[in-house]
Amino acid sequence: MTLLLGASTVGLILALLALGVYLSFRIFNFPDITADGSITLGAAVTASLLILNWPPALATLAGFFAGVLAGTVTGLLNAKFRINGLLSGILVMTALYSINLHVMGKSNLPLLEETTLVTQSESVFGMLFGPGDVGVFGWEVNQRDAAALCLAAAMVAGVGMILYLFFRTEFGTAMRAAGDNPQMIRALGGSVDFILIFGLAVSNGLIALSGSLLAQYQGFADVQMGIGMVVWGLASVIIGEALVGSKSTGIVITGAIMGSLLFRLIVAIALRWGLDPNDLKLITAVFVFLALVVPGALAGLRSRAGRAR
Amino acid sequence: MLEVSGIGKTFHAGTPNEVFALRDVSFNLLEGSFLIIIGTNGSGKSTLLNAVAGTFPLDRGTVSLSGHDMTKWPEHRRAKLIGRVFQNPYSGTAPNMTIAENLAMAARRGLHRGLAWAIPRTLRSELRDRVRTLNMGLEDRLDNDIGTLSGGQRQALTLLMASWLKPDLLLLDEHTAALDPKSADQVIRLTHEIIKRDKLTTLMVTHSMQQAVRLGDRLIMMHRGSILHDIQGAEKARARPEDLLQRFEDVRRREQLDAPVAEMLRNTYV
Numbered sequence: 159m160t161l162l163l164g165a166s167t168v169g170l171i172l173a174l175l176a177l178g179v180y181l182s183f184r185i186f187n188f189p190d191i192t193a194d195g196s197i198t199l200g201a202a203v204t205a206s207l208l209i210l211n212w213p214p215a216l217a218t219l220a221g222f223f224a225g226v227l228a229g230t231v232t233g234l235l236n237a238k239f240r241i242n243g244l245l246s247g248i249l250v251m252t253a254l255y256s257i258n259l260h261v262m263g264k265s266n267l268p269l270l271e272e273t274t275l276v277t278q279s280e281s282v283f284g285m286l287f288g289p290g291d292v293g294v295f296g297w298e299v300n301q302r303d304a305a306a307l308c309l310a311a312a313m314v315a316g317v318g319m320i321l322y323l324f325f326r327t328e329f330g331t332a333m334r335a336a337g338d339n340p341q342m343i344r345a346l347g348g349s350v351d352f353i354l355i356f357g358l359a360v361s362n363g364l365i366a367l368s369g370s371l372l373a374q375y376q377g378f379a380d381v382q383m384g385i386g387m388v389v390w391g392l393a394s395v396i397i398g399e400a401l402v403g404s405k406s407t408g409i410v411i412t413g414a415i416m417g418s419l420l421f422r423l424i425v426a427i428a429l430r431w432g433l434d435p436n437d438l439k440l441i442t443a444v445f446v447f448l449a450l451v452v453p454g455a456l457a458g459l460r461s462r463a464g465r466a467r
Numbered sequence: 468m469l470e471v472s473g474i475g476k477t478f479h480a481g482t483p484n485e486v487f488a489l490r491d492v493s494f495n496l497l498e499g500s501f502l503i504i505i506g507t508n509g510s511g512k513s514t515l516l517n518a519v520a521g522t523f524p525l526d527r528g529t530v531s532l533s534g535h536d537m538t539k540w541p542e543h544r545r546a547k548l549i550g551r552v553f554q555n556p557y558s559g560t561a562p563n564m565t566i567a568e569n570l571a572m573a574a575r576r577g578l579h580r581g582l583a584w585a586i587p588r589t590l591r592s593e594l595r596d597r598v599r600t601l602n603m604g605l606e607d608r609l610d611n612d613i614g615t616l617s618g619g620q621r622q623a624l625t626l627l628m629a630s631w632l633k634p635d636l637l638l639l640d641e642h643t644a645a646l647d648p649k650s651a652d653q654v655i656r657l658t659h660e661i662i663k664r665d666k667l668t669t670l671m672v673t674h675s676m677q678q679a680v681r682l683g684d685r686l687i688m689m690h691r692g693s694i695l696h697d698i699q700g701a702e703k704a705r706a707r708p709e710d711l712l713q714r715f716e717d718v719r720r721r722e723q724l725d726a727p728v729a730e731m732l733r734n735t736y737v
Binding site: 324326328332338 | 541543547553557562571572576578581582583584629
């Protein structure tokens with residue numbers, strides 16, 4: 159049970175990453191690799207500030223805005239300096255590696271003694287339900303695990319809701335249109351450059367927020383924690399799309415969250431069955447490859463079968 | 468109204484592929500006039516339209532509209548004054564968004580886009596009413612993705628979008644060239660109606676001599692990046708497709724093009 163609970167919590171925290179990746183990859187069709195750096199950046203900034211005894215909420219917010227800044231730089235490189243999107247992301251991601259080391263001062267920052275959002279929600283939980291384990295559907299659940307899960311769920315629900323509402327505003331529709339048909343939105347008076355920069359800023363802000371929460375949940379920030387996270391987020395988005403099978407914004411947002419949750423659970427179970435953790439990223443990459451290729455191949459087979467008939 | 472003076476544009480300057488797309492083109496357009504632009508492929512007619520729309524920076528000259536010198540304005544800023552319909556029916560609309568969402572964006576052309584709802588209730592009924600005027604039955608499909616519609620339907624909607632807020636200038640870039648004849652007729656009829664109703668100042672590029680004589684009150688023939696003929700008033704009203712073809716023929720003779728090319732022109736344009 160603890161295993162499932164932990165996996166769900168991480169899945170929900172990484173759902174914020176998935177939402178960020180959805181924004182760049184799906185809305186803008188922009189392969190933004192900055193994510194690998196900005197998730198660590200969020201963790202690094204929050205962890206460093208927590209050690210300086212900042213209030214956890216402010217430290218988390220600062221992590222978010224650090225990501226916003228990183229995304230803005232990637233957007234500027236692409237929109238203003240006309241550097242290829244993939245390369246813009248790689249440049250910022252590479253630069254962030256050094257920046258993250260500077261922010262943290264060393265390659266790993268433990269947070270075991272600090273007050274974090276997780277320890278805070280644990281004490282709120284303690285006040286609400288009294289000390290000791292919490293009973294959920296007949297299972298005894300460690301208070302910290304339950305509190306962290308609720309925290310992550312609340313954050314993801316809040317962010318998902320805000321994102322959904324945002325996409326229904328004038329600016330939000332313009333953003334979707336900028337990804338769908340930039341020529342059209344330009345002809346209707348929207349600056350595609352500005353919209354892209356803003357979108358990448360929000361995307362990386364969400365990814366950094368994900369990193370910030372992850373560090374607080376795990377109890378440490380590590381300079382290596384971002385490696386392969388883009389692919390992880392993409393895998394979640396793809397699973398989500400397969401789960402909901404719709405293009406409607408609200409449903410896709412829900413799908414990405416569910417996808418992240420499900421992917422993390424599958425991974426947790428696979429690890430439990432003896433999957434070598436070192437193979438995890440390889441398997442994730444292969445999975446994304448298959449998810450990108452198989453639907454097209456199936457459609458090809460189907461149409462060939464149709465012709466044969 | 469629209470003042471184009473001495474504009475020039477060379478693509479791929481200094482390379483073997485150098486193209487003098489526009490050479491010192493100047494003309495003024497009065498408010499409410501409807502200018503048709505014709506010319507052979509590569510004559511610079513679409514480039515002229517794009518120069519006015521601000522798709523690329525000019526090498527020389529200035530473009531001003533309604534008293535604003537727009538020469539340095541980026542495309543999206545010019546959109547405040549200009550409505551556009553492209554040749555490709557897929558260029559003017561966002562395919563994975565609904566009809567209502569596309570129209571709602573057009574209702575804010577050139578205006579600030581903030582955090583207000585994109586489709587407030589009051590706008591919805593207006594959308595319905597104005598889409599009904601197209602007579603395509605689309606008013607009941609406002610929540611369908613626009614990508615599910617035919618090219619003709621999308622082009623009609625793009626026209627509606629370009630003129631939703633009355634533009635100071637409407638740019639039509641061969642906007643029926645990619646449509647089947649029946650849809651093309653329908654879109655041309657709609658174009659005529661909208662321009663007449665709103666008294667829009669219009670620049671329209673066309674390949675069709677029929678459209679060129681039937682529509683507009685002034686006609687410019689472009690050739691090799693320059694204006695070759697500029698007729699208006701009674702002379703424009705008298706013009707017949709044969710006259711226009713004769714002018715292409717003259718150009719051909721002057722440049723000693725092959726007869727097969729002229730034959731091809733005839734087949735393409737009539």
